[in-house]
Amino acid sequence: MFLLGVLFWGPVRRAAAERRAQEKMSESQSIALAAYELTGLHQSRIAIPRRFSAPMRDMLSLQPRFEQTKGRRALKLLEHRRFRAAFDFMMLRAEVGDIDRSVADFWTEVQTQSADERLKSFNITSKGRPRKRRRGGRRRRRAPADSS
Secondary structure, X not given: OHHHHHHHHHHHHHHHHHHHXXXXXXXXXXXXXXXXXXXXXXXXXXXXXXXXXXXXXXHHHOXXXXXXXXXXXXXXXXXXXXXXXXXXXXXXXXXXXXXXHHHHHHHHHHOOOOHHHHHHHOOOOOOXXXXXXXXXXXXXXXXXXXXX
C-alpha cells in the first residue's frame, strides 16, 4: 500500500490538479478520485488488490490535511485510522522538499504532546463546543385530548 502510494503520488497529483481545474472540488476529493482512476487504469496491466488500493487512496487523500494545523478538524486527523501511513508519507515528502519542513516538524511534535498541549498547539480554546441558540420560544406540550 505504502509503496504503491509513493509510486503513484506524482501522476495522482497531476491528475488531481487537472480535475480541480475542470470541476469544483476539494484537493482531498480530487486526489482520492485521481488515485481511484489511476489504479483502475493500471488494473489492466498489473493486479492491485483492493486491500492495497483502498488504504493507498486514503493515505494520499490525507496529504492536503497536513497543511492545516489549526482547529478541531486538524486535531481529528490524529485519530484517523490511516494517520500513521499518511504521516510517514508526508515525512518522505518533507525530505525531498515537496512540503514545508515546519509542517512536518509540527506533526512530529504534536504526537508526543498531552491532550491539553495539543489543544494549545491546534489553537483550540475550549473543550466544549458553544451551543447554538434556538430560534423562537420554547415549545409547549399539548394538553392530552379528552376521550370522554
